[in-house]
Amino acid sequence: RKEVEQDPGPFNVPEGATVAFNCTYSNSASQSFFWYRQDCRKEPKLLMSVYSSGNEDGRFTAQLNRASQYISLLIRDSKLSDSATYLCVVNGGGADGLTFGKGTHLIIQP
Amino acid sequence: NAGVTQTPKFQVLKTGQSMTLQCAQDMNHNSMYWYRQDPGMGLRLIYYSASEGTTDKGEVPNGYNVSRLNKREFSLRLESAAPSQTSVYFCASRTTFPGQLAEYTRETQYFGPGTRLLVL
Numbered sequence: 001r002k003e004v005e006q007d008p009g010p011f012n013v014p015e016g017a018t019v020a021f022n023c024t025y026s027n028s029a030s031q032s033f034f035w036y037r038q039d040c041r042k043e044p045k046l047l048m049s050v051y052s053s054g055n056e057d058g059r060f061t062a063q064l065n066r067a068s069q070y071i072s073l074l075i076r077d078s079k080l081s082d083s084a085t086y087l088c089v090v091n092g093g094g095a096d097g098l099t100f101g102k103g104t105h106l107i108i109q110p
Numbered sequence: 111n112a113g114v115t116q117t118p119k120f121q122v123l124k125t126g127q128s129m130t131l132q133c134a135q136d137m138n139h140n141s142m143y144w145y146r147q148d149p150g151m152g153l154r155l156i157y158y159s160a161s162e163g164t165t166d167k168g169e170v171p172n173g174y175n176v177s178r179l180n181k182r183e184f185s186l187r188l189e190s191a192a193p194s195q196t197s198v199y200f201c202a203s204r205t206t207f208p209g210q211l212a213e214y215t216r217e218t219q220y221f222g223p224g225t226r227l228l229v230l
Contacts, residue, residue: 032217034217042223042224043200043221043222043223043224044153044200044221045221046218046219049217087152087153091217096155096158096160096166096168097141097143097155097158097202097204097219098204098219100152100153101152102150102151102152103152
């Protein structure tokens with residue numbers, strides 16, 4: 001069974017700090033990797049895809065380590081609006097969609 | 111362009127009652143999905159439909175049936191609701207833009223706003 005593991009948190013971080021999440025996946029055949037964000041009582045939304053070369057989108061940086069089968073997300077200069085649950089997501093390449101981690105809960109404190 | 115829509119938003123059922131959750135997408139996506147989300151369990155796939163006319167079981171299909179009515183619509187039916195089916199249900203649709211390498215395949219899965227179901 002494919003699995004995606006995340007530290008559930010919560011991570012309590014002061015505004016302006018840098019915070020990093022890691023995620024491990026068990027299916028070595030996984031082809032695509034993503035971070036989704038889910039606000040309380042809302043649907044998950046794509047935050048960013050994760051590429052082998054690493055990619056950055058503003059304050060967010062994603063890294064992939066295929067050898068160790070982990071994915072990371074770095075948030076710099078955190079804002080109050082970054083408070084949410086961050087879901088690590090992996091696609092094994094099949095038609096059955098994505099495998100979601102249980103999420104890491106982030107709380108940014110003023 | 112409404113994206114993925116779900117009805118109803120909230121529902122309370124008594125044990126043994128039946129209901130159908132409706133989902134529609136207007137993005138011309140081939141694949142559609144039904145998930146449930148429970149505290150501490152994350153999102154779990156109930157059923158999916160890779161294309162119009164096909165449906166397949168996911169991780170937790172027991173107690174549910176689905177219908178892919180057409181390309182736009184994918185419904186989830188609870189024939190005899192049980193308290194264990196109290197959950198938040200999300201419908202999703204997916205599009206894939208293949209890259210030259212699989213790792214650069216761009217994929218987006220869009221979710222509906224969810225249906226909160228309470229079974230008493």
